[in-house]
Amino acid sequence: MSDTPKPGLAALIKVPQYASLVLLVIVLGTFAALNGDFLSPLNVSNMLAFLPELGIIALGMTLLLTAGEFDLSVGATFGLVPVVVMLLVQNAGVDLGLALVIGLAICVLIGLINGLIVTKIGISSFLVTLSMLMIIRGAALYITQGFPLASWDQPGIFVTLLAGDFYIGPFRVYASIFWFAVLSGLAGYLLNRAKIGNWISAIGSNRNAAVARGVPADKVKVWLFVLTSVLAGLAGMISAFRISTASPVAGTGYELEVIAMVVVGGTALNGGRGTILGTVVGALMLRGIRNGIVLIGVPGLAYNIFVGAVILGMLMLHAALQNSGRKG
């Protein structure tokens, strides 16, 4: 008989992502108990439809936060890319595939500008990406004159690949959930198994020490900004195809929602510690909370009070669980 104690709940909740998982079960269980429709196939399908769009952006944000940086321009990038793609297709007659490539190239450019200004000029990523948010949102409004464009509502390979839907039993499933799953797996691999994951954590913990050990900190950060922008643009295209609308105001406020998902999941806001599993859990939790608050019958104009209070409560519980885990 081994003397090693079996890992119990107390040991599990020392790990941030498992603490988040415990909280997710509590949240889902509570809403399910309060309203039987919460776990109905229809409601679960609706929750999963919107989840990947925010979740994909959250994956990039997790890596960036782990490296100790923010990107507040993700919501604006989410809105800009579909607008540019649809303008190219509808007004300039560009092929949809080429337009998508141009849209993603714009994301690369945005990420490069963010990353280079942050690393080479040394301005805080909070300020750089806040400015970029305004530039991108302004550009989207200017080129559309503030009005939404009719999106691509014809069936085709890109629409099917990014936002096609089908039924598994009573559940309506969108292709975007598979993108989210695959990208989560890749991001998890990068962060936990690849050398670059160690570099990202090392940069976020102590940049100078990481650089002294030969980690190309600036290069890594620049590419993380690029990756985050590209994921935001991809999520924007998925959303535009799913709802058949490209709006210049799409993605408004997503940057804070995504940061909340990442932090609720257990990634440290000040860098050095990140978890992709926690981010997936955080995305599920935030979406579950927003959906559940509506389902339990909170008055329409009081939603945000409850959503804010529940998120705050979850963060406090998360901190308490982790503190008790450390003391234990």
Add this chain to the structure above:
Amino acid sequence: MKRIVTAFTVAASLWAGAAAAQDKPTFYLLSHGGPSDAFWIDWNRGATDACTQLAVTCNISFSGGDMAAQKEAFNSAIAAKPQGIATTSAQPGLWTEEVAAARAAGIPVVFFNTDDTSTGRQGYVGADLRSAGVQWAQYLVDNKMVKAGDTVFMPVEVPGASYQVLETEGIASVFDPLGVKYDVVEAGTDPAGIIAKMTDYMVANKPVAMIGLGDSVMSSVKQVFDGAGLSAGAIPVVGWGNSKTTAEAVRDGYVNAAAWQFPSAQGFMPVALLKLAAAGEPIGYNIETFSLYDKASVDPILKLYEAE
């Protein structure tokens, strides 16, 4: 002598023509909308038709939602001393100083599409938002679609915006005495967020009816019904209908009645009012361009959108 008379006649005609051109009134028409938007395209057509038919010179500008740009255009218009200015007023209080300055300079001012009575403008062409609320609520009551104790779902993009306040006042004036309740719900401006929030609400609360207080929420109705597992016509829906998507939803039975603002008339009528004012006629009255359309009357609106 005959030559002299002919020369005199030609000269007189040329002078009269030049004088007539000089007397041709000039109006400035300032819109907060964008020239590529379907509503404003039709508005522009109405305005330019009026300018041609009434033989006036019109300087039309769009500010694409940029209030500062529209303000600059208004002040430039005052400086040009035209015979009239017509403008939208998307933000209360925006034109208080400009209208006073224009009136002081003897320039008649007419508002269209969105009003601000506190400015002292001389006329208004467009919908009365409070009246819109009354008509939506009355439609549901008259068609026995709601009764005392029912709760009507009222999604809106921006709660507290003047359009929501005025429309809800109108709705309350009909529903409150009858004991019909209503729930104003913030849907936001992000299209995917609007659909998610409205779908969640429908699944959770199974409302008996819906009044969409803005065009963005109304243009999401079909997708919300699909997401909530509801068939077309499962619950009555009324609200704004100034978009192709909503007109199609009316045709397909998802929306019972939608409000149309007659954009072409909103372009034509302000020019007509200003022409009257330029001729010395008093114009202290409003022209309402608003009606509900349904499945039986949606075709002209769909044709209008399809033509664009």
